Amino acid sequence: MSNLLHMENVRVHIKTRALDITALELDHLSLARGEMLALVGETGSGKSMTASSIMQLFPTQKARVTAGKIMFDGRDLLGCKQSELDRIRGEEITMIFQDPMSSLNPVFRIGDPIIDVIQMHTGVSKIEARDQAIRALRYVGLPDPGRLMQRFPHELSGGQRQRVMIAMAIVCEPRMLIADEPTTALDVTIQSQILFLIDKLKREKGTSVLFITHNLGIVSKMADRIAVLYGGRIVETGPTREVLKHPRHPYTRMLLEAIPRIKDKRDRLPVIGGRVSSPAEPIRGCRFANRCPRVSDLCQAEVPTLATASDEHEIACFHPVEEKR
């Protein structure tokens, strides 16, 4: 599969009078056409910043990409004109978030923003846009879409609202969808329906998906590849099965051991000791060094870069866990 997205040496800085931090330092990251890549990591690890740097939309005006390349289908997004970027953002790359309520305007009926998006990006008539909106709502599994378009966001359930957001995100048939914790606010049965829908999009329309989550469990069956983030860096990446079965970075391994399992005989789940260092702390070496059982002087002096361990499996660690087969 060829790459749709390739990020190389991307750095994001946040600079205010009180703060000067590196929020993201990605050695490299790529997403193939028709692939689902899961970005996994605990809070503050840089998952959303990765999405923000692709979309060039940051949660704070003080954040900036200060280095690197973000190649999307042969174009460097960092060098695009604003008008081109606006077009790419609405037509080629779209995004869904954890809380659909924050993206849907409570005073507009459900159909209005979908029709607007279609008209803005395709220039079709309102009647044609309405037909397309109905087809998209039906595709995401919402019954009676014609009537549903007349309703207000608060009249829908959380799962229905997330389906509406997905309909809006896919209505222009984007090549890439960024899903940032799309199921975190939903209960478990609705969660799996939304996951199934995102997977269906990938399978039927060939949409590439960057799936952001802190929950390793929910991506294990769906994602083709996984990238584990810690302290703004990718520490391990590879095919999902390979990373989950043979984790090589001590952090990934500890993260997996901390997941409760059915038939678990352990009285207590292991916890990863120590604390996540703040990005404001000047750390010379590996950001995980203060919590790592395999730490050496080298880890505190130098930053390990992401390098090939075997086939497509890459790790950023001077002392990876031995490969057990």
Ligand SMILES: Nc1ncnc2c1ncn2[C@@H]1O[C@H](COP(=O)(O)OP(=O)(O)OP(=O)(O)O)[C@@H](O)[C@H]1O
């Ligand atoms: N609005 C902001 N102002 C200042 N720093 C920020 C802001 N948003 C994120 N950061 C910092 O950027 C770094 C990366 O954060 P990011 O939001 O990407 O983490 P995340 O993995 O998405 O976490 P979460 O799961 O909580 O969303 C963190 O150090 C975080 O503190």
